[in-house]
Amino acid sequence: MRQANGGSHRVLRYIASRLVIAAAMVLLATLIIFLIANTVPGDPVLTQLGDIAANNPAIVEAYRHKWGLDLPMGERYWVFLRGLAHGDLGISISSQRPVIDDIAQYAPATIELSTVAFMLSLIFGLPLGVLAAMKRDSWIDHVARVLSLTGVSAPTFWLAFIMLAVFYGWLGWAPGPGQIGGDQFPPPVVTGFMLIDAPLAGQWATFRDALAHLVLPSIVLASATMGLITRTTRAAMLEALSQDYIRVARAKGLRRHAIMLRHALPNALLPVVTLGGLAYAQLLTGTVLTETIFSWPGLGRYTFQSAEILDFPAIMGVTLVVAIVYVIVNLLVDVSYALLDPRVMRR
Amino acid sequence: MSPPAFGAALTDAAAASLSATATASGTGRRRRWLRRYLLPAIGGAVIAAWLLAALLAPWITPYAPDTVNVAGRLAAPSLAHWLGTDELGRDVLTRIIYGARTSLTVGFSVVLIGSAAGTLVGAVAAYARGWAEEVLMRATDLMFCFPPIILAMAIAAALGIGTRNTVIAMLVVWWPKFARLARSLVLGQRSLEYVAAARTIGFPPSHILFRQILPNAVGPLVVLITLDLGNAILVFAGLSFLGLGVVPPTPEWGSMVSEGRELVSQWWVATFPGIAILTVVIGFNFVGDGLRDWLDPHARRR
Numbered sequence: 001m002r003q004a005n006g007g008s009h010r011v012l013r014y015i016a017s018r019l020v021i022a023a024a025m026v027l028l029a030t031l032i033i034f035l036i037a038n039t040v041p042g043d044p045v046l047t048q049l050g051d052i053a054a055n056n057p058a059i060v061e062a063y064r065h066k067w068g069l070d071l072p073m074g075e076r077y078w079v080f081l082r083g084l085a086h087g088d089l090g091i092s093i094s095s096q097r098p099v100i101d102d103i104a105q106y107a108p109a110t111i112e113l114s115t116v117a118f119m120l121s122l123i124f125g126l127p128l129g130v131l132a133a134m135k136r137d138s139w140i141d142h143v144a145r146v147l148s149l150t151g152v153s154a155p156t157f158w159l160a161f162i163m164l165a166v167f168y169g170w171l172g173w174a175p176g177p178g179q180i181g182g183d184q185f186p187p188p189v190v191t192g193f194m195l196i197d198a199p200l201a202g203q204w205a206t207f208r209d210a211l212a213h214l215v216l217p218s219i220v221l222a223s224a225t226m227g228l229i230t231r232t233t234r235a236a237m238l239e240a241l242s243q244d245y246i247r248v249a250r251a252k253g254l255r256r257h258a259i260m261l262r263h264a265l266p267n268a269l270l271p272v273v274t275l276g277g278l279a280y281a282q283l284l285t286g287t288v289l290t291e292t293i294f295s296w297p298g299l300g301r302y303t304f305q306s307a308e309i310l311d312f313p314a315i316m317g318v319t320l321v322v323a324i325v326y327v328i329v330n331l332l333v334d335v336s337y338a339l340l341d342p343r344v345m346r347r
Numbered sequence: 348m349s350p351p352a353f354g355a356a357l358t359d360a361a362a363a364s365l366s367a368t369a370t371a372s373g374t375g376r377r378r379r380w381l382r383r384y385l386l387p388a389i390g391g392a393v394i395a396a397w398l399l400a401a402l403l404a405p406w407i408t409p410y411a412p413d414t415v416n417v418a419g420r421l422a423a424p425s426l427a428h429w430l431g432t433d434e435l436g437r438d439v440l441t442r443i444i445y446g447a448r449t450s451l452t453v454g455f456s457v458v459l460i461g462s463a464a465g466t467l468v469g470a471v472a473a474y475a476r477g478w479a480e481e482v483l484m485r486a487t488d489l490m491f492c493f494p495p496i497i498l499a500m501a502i503a504a505a506l507g508i509g510t511r512n513t514v515i516a517m518l519v520v521w522w523p524k525f526a527r528l529a530r531s532l533v534l535g536q537r538s539l540e541y542v543a544a545a546r547t548i549g550f551p552p553s554h555i556l557f558r559q560i561l562p563n564a565v566g567p568l569v570v571l572i573t574l575d576l577g578n579a580i581l582v583f584a585g586l587s588f589l590g591l592g593v594v595p596p597t598p599e600w601g602s603m604v605s606e607g608r609e610l611v612s613q614w615w616v617a618t619f620p621g622i623a624i625l626t627v628v629i630g631f632n633f634v635g636d637g638l639r640d641w642l643d644p645h646a647r648r649r
Contacts, residue, residue, distance in 0.1 A: 029492045036502060145386070149636060153628035155581055157588045158604050158621030165618075169611040281494075288496055289585050293608065303497055304589055307504040315501045323492040330491075 011338065018334050022327045029323040030084065033316045034077050080316075089320065090313035094306065099317035102302060107321075108192030109179055110291070110298035114283035117218040121226035122276070128226075129233025133241065133268075134260055144230055151227030156286075160220045160293040167216060175212050177295040184209050217294040221287060225279045232275045236268035243267070270340055277333035281326050383641065390633025397627050401447035410438040412445040412598045421613045431615035433606060439615060442598035443623050449599045450627065453510065454580040457517045461579075462572050464518070465525025466561070472526070473533035474556045480530075487526040495520040496582060503591040513592050517582060521575075528571055532564035566642040570635055577631030584624050600624045 071079070083090060089099035125148075132144035167174040175181055179194055187194070187201035195214075198207040240246065241264050249259045287300035295301070299318060306314035400407065416436030424431045430439040472483035502516035536542060537560065545555045586592045587601030595602070600620040607616030 025489060025492055028489050032489065032493075033501075036498075036505065145636070149386075149632045150625075150629060153577060153581070153625055153632050155584055155588075155601070155604070155621055155624045155628075157585060157601070157608075158617070158624065161604060161608050161617050161621065165611045165614055286494065286496060288500065289588065292589065303500065307500045308590070310504055315504070319493065319497055319501060322494050322497060326492050326494065 014338055015335055018331055022331050025327050026324055029327075030081065030320060031077070033319050033323075034080055084320075089317035092306070092314040092317075093311045094309055094314065099313050102314065103299065103317060103321055105192070106297060106299045106302045109194070109296060110284060110287050110300060112193050112195060113214065113217055113221065113291070113296060113298060114280070114287060116214055117221035118225065118276075118280050118283055120218055120222040121229055121279070124222075125226040125229030126233055126272070129230040130237055130260070130265065130268075132230065132234045133237030136238065141234075144234070148227035148230040151223040152231075154223060156220060156224065157289045157293055159223060160217070160290055163216045163220055164293070174216050175209070177293070179213055179297055180206060180209050181213070217290050217296060220294075221283060221290050225283060228275060228279055229272065233268065233272050236271045237264055240264040240268040270337065273336055273340070274333050277329050277336075281329040284322070284325060383637065386633040387637025390630040390637070393626055393630035394634065397447050397451065397630070400444050401451050404444050404448060408438075408441040408444050410441045412442050413437065413596050421610070421616070423613075424615055430619045431613070433603070433616050434610070439603075439619055442603060443600065443620055445598040446600045446603065446620065446623065447627070449510065449593060449597065450580050450583065450624070453514055453517075453583045454576045457514055457521055457579040457583070458572055458575045461518050461521030462525045462568065462575070465522035465527075466529040466568060468522065469526035469529030469531075470533045470556055470561060473530040474537060474552065474560070483526070484530065487523045490520065490523040493520065496585065499582065499586060500589065500591060503586055508591060508594060510593050510597070513583065513586055517579065517586075521579070524575075525568070525571065528567060529564070532567060533560055536560045536564050570639045570642060573631055573635035573638055575635075577628035577635070580624065580631075581628050 080090070087100055089103070091097065092099050092102055095102055128144050128147075132141040135141055163174075164177065168176050180186060184206045185203070187197040187203050187206055190197050190200055194210040195207065198204070198210060237260075241260075246259060246263060249263050254263075284299075287296070287298060288304050289300070290296065291298045291300035292304050299322075303315065303318045305311075306318065414437060416432070418436065419428075419432055420434055420436040422428055422432045422436070428438050428440070430443065433439055433442070468483050468487065472480040472487075498520050499513075499516040502519055503513045506512035506515060533556070541563075542555060542560060545559050550559070583592060584599075584601030584604075587599050588605045590602070590605070592601055593599040600623050603620035604617045604624075607613065607618075607620075610616050
């Protein structure tokens with residue numbers, strides 16, 4: 001009893017310490033983003049105003065004043081932080097709306113896409129990695145290796161072009177870019193997720209159409225992640241198989257499959273959890289290229305469009321939100337790691 | 348080419364090269380040979396070919412990379428233009444070969460400078476311990492909060508478009524992983540006897556760190572550098588595709604794909620530059636993967 005209490009106490013203290021570190025990280029991240037956005041030579045005023053307006057000092061001055069660009073740096077950071085505390089990320093220069101509203105509008109499409117892509121890469125990557133490790137040096141291992149290295153090496157934007165050209169342009173099997181076809185009405189926004197809102201509104205045709213539109217972008221997005229997961233699973237399985245307890249299990253005369261699946265796999269999953277968490281966070285943010293090509297109305301495309309015209313409130317907002325997601329995912333990975341392997345906390 | 352066909356082609360190539368070497372015998376040894384050397388050898392050959400092409404570009408290309416020929420625009424692949432021409436009638440093959448110069452230069456500069464900086468930070472942190480380690484590694488952790496491509500995009504957009512600025516943006520996000528790896532490697536070495544011996548002899552810390560410890564820890568760093576070269580080329584091509592890489596007339600693979608992305612029936616404009624990226628990145632990944640297996644004691648034992 002006492003020991004169990006001590007154990008849970010230690011877990012709580014570990015989680016608390018990770019939380020403090022995470023909070024500090026987020027605060028520092030805001031500072032870095034603020035510094036990048038405010039010390040670089042690019043001038044948002046000149047990109048936003050036309051040439052004629054930019055040559056008129058009075059307009060430029062009024063514009064700078066409106067967006068607080070004429071305040072001293074320290075004060076601007078303070079204003080930025082105070083706003084953050086109220087969930088205010090500023091107003092996007094290009095859309096003229098609060099950045100937080102823009103993000104809330106575009107995030108669901110990205111979450112939907114990257115979740116489907118992540119599930120795809122797990123469904124194919126995990127078994128392939130386990131198989132490759134079990135049948136090491138067989139043809140399946142070589143195919144898995146070449147497949148995953150190719151997946152990691154293919155440029156996303158090029159793969160997207162090829163997929164669209166072949167399956168949409170040439171064969172006509174898949175729908176074109178976008179989240180739903182032009183003949184479909186978007187369902188009323190409840191959650192923002194197309195795959196949830198459409199059935200809620202009873203629009204099953206829209207639901208099917210949205211699913212069909214998900215196929216190509218999610219395959220493109222999953223290709224690299226699948227390769228990573230396959231490689232990591234294989235390496236982790238081989239590592240687990242070389243441990244003493246496997247030799248013991250073999251000596252006990254356990255069947256090969258029992259050894260693999262009940263003894264080796266659970267231990268091999270540890271590094272896969274770490275990588276999986278990070279890969280998911282990367283997917284959420286790595287959608288920039290895929291979304292741009294597939295005209296996917298998500299955060300990635302929004303980020304790109306904002307970066308193109310130096311819409312700093314928007315860029316800062318997205319980068320910050322993404323940094324927070326990263327920190328949270330890291331926190332979850334650390335905690336799940338600690339729960340799976342109590343030795344971690346002793347370090 | 349679909350990946351399974353690619354795999355089959357590899358096996359055929361292996362069989363062919365194996366029958367040439369009469370000394371190899373027994374399927375076990377053949378398989379080990381296959382695993383250890385075939386993919387890295389292919390990768391190495393591909394990289395060597397690209398390096399050579401980049402180096403000799405002016406002498407092996409039939410056209411100049413920026414010669415506009417509006418009359419011959421969007422010509423399909425032919426004997427005169429092996430890979431066709433783009434929207435301005437420029438020879439796609441010529442531009443791909445010149446593009447190798449940009450991609451390889453950027454890849455090597457980002458990874459070499461980034462790994463040097465990261466290794467320095469990580470190695471010093473691990474050797475110094477105490478508050479210096481705390482500060483350096485917290486800074487490294489902080490950089491990990493940012494998704495590389497978004498941060499690089501923000502920086503590249505802010506600095507202005509151009510190869511040098513994009514390299515700077517990539518460097519900002521590149522060093523942390525090397526700092527983490529170098530730290531763990533140096534931590535692993537510093538408690539070993541030879542370090543204690545070097546200290547007893549009275550070598551200065553910088554000598555111990557750079558002349559004794561780092562050479563012993565260099566293997567995993569080399570693996571990461573090799574794998575990362577492909578990665579850097581991929582990220583740069585991506586940024587270029589988004590218009591944040593090179594200034595337009597410069598031939599660059601990512602921006603070439605971008606120029607051809609609307610031209611589905613003139614598929615050659617976007618397809619071939621993409622294949623160029625794919626092959627060079629696969630090359631580095633094959634070599635890096637082979638190096639990793641070779642350096643991994645578990646894999647070597649068997």
